[in-house]
Amino acid sequence: MMKFNDFEVHLTEDGSPSLKPADSEAMHSSKGAFAETLYIYGHGLKNSPQEGNSFNILSVGLGLGYNEILWASYCLANNKNKSFLHSYESIPYLSDSFIKWINNQQTELSKTYDKILKLFSNEFKITEQEIRKFLRERYNHSFFIHPALTSINKTTLTFNCIFYDAYSSATSPELWKPEFLESFLINYPDNHCSLSTYAAISALTKALAGQGFQVKKRKGFGYKRECTFAIKKPQN
Ligand SMILES: C[S@@+](CC[C@H](N)C(=O)[O-])C[C@H]1O[C@@H](n2cnc3c(N)ncnc32)[C@H](O)[C@@H]1O
Structure with missing residues (x-):
């Protein structure tokens, strides 16, 4: 276990790293951060209602950037050139570290991001350089990192795929x-x-049901009983 800036990096059971703030909960299942990302958010991405090759994604909780690296790998592997990703993160240290890393600058978390990148590279058969280049080139063009999501955030954008990866209600009750x-x-x-x-x-x-989503409960990942995948499409 390594400690940086009040965060502890630890390995989960599939060998992938996770992060735990000293005073809060771990960001991923102890059964596997990488496996959990593929199971929950990889499934969400593959099954999102995409029209053509253009689609907009919202990621709540950048954390270590698993979902952002997933997005880049998926777009590269599937020729999704017109995809936008808007990520939200309340801790500036995490946003700053990730932005530095995609720009090839060293940070305390660089080795941790490198490990995550390698896992996605192997999974999607895309080189590590290509994935990082994709994130770097799209940053502030079609990949944006915003501060905390709050009830007063206003956006003119709407999204086809949402990764709702906030902390639990015990830690982030407002969300x-x-x-x-x-x-x-x-x-x-x-x-x-x-x-x-x-x-x-x-x-x-x-x-979700109140806003016209069909809610499909799936078996949860790791020790969780259930997780949620919901989908909304216009009625014909
Ligand atoms: C479960 S972790 C996300 C893990 C992340 N998706 C990953 O791939 O590593 C939850 C994250 O949400 C962030 N967070 C907490 N409140 C938030 C808010 N209001 N808006 C955006 N992010 C928030 C936390 O700082 C933490 O990084």
């Missing part, structure tokens, strides 16, 4: 309140949209 979820689901999803998350709490299920 799981019914009022917050309702306004989030009114404002952010496109008419064609999927939402995936490791969580399966009733406030989320109710808010």
Whole structure:
């Protein structure tokens, strides 16, 4: 285990790294951060209602950037050239470190990102250089990192695929309140949209159903009983 800036990096059971703030919960399942990302968010990405090769993705909780590296790998492997990703992260240290790393600058977390990159490179058969170049070249063009998502964030954008990877309601209660979820689901999803998350709490299920999503409960990853994949498409 290594400690940086009040964070501890530890390995999960599939050998992939995760991060735990000293005073908070770990970011991933102890069963495997990489495997969990593929199972929850890889499934969300593959099954999102994409029209043509253009689609917009919203990632809540950049953390170590698993979902951002997943996006880049998936786009490269599937020739998705017109995809946009907007990521939100409340801890500037994490956003700054990730941006430095994609620009080939050394940070305390560089080796950790390198390990994650290698796993995606092997999985998607895309070189590590290509994936990092994709993120670097798209940063501030079609890949944006924003500060904390709040109930007053306003956006003119809508999204086809949402990764809702916030901390649990014990740590980030504001992001799981019914009022917050309702306004989030009114404002952010496109008419064609999927939402995936490791969580399966009733406030989320109710808010999704209330905004026209079909909620499909899946077996949870690791020790979790269930997780959520929800999809919304216009009725014909
Ligand atoms: C479960 S971790 C995300 C793990 C991440 N997706 C990854 O691939 O490593 C949750 C993240 O959400 C961030 N967070 C907490 N509150 C937030 C907010 N209001 N807006 C955006 N991010 C937030 C935390 O700092 C943490 O990095």
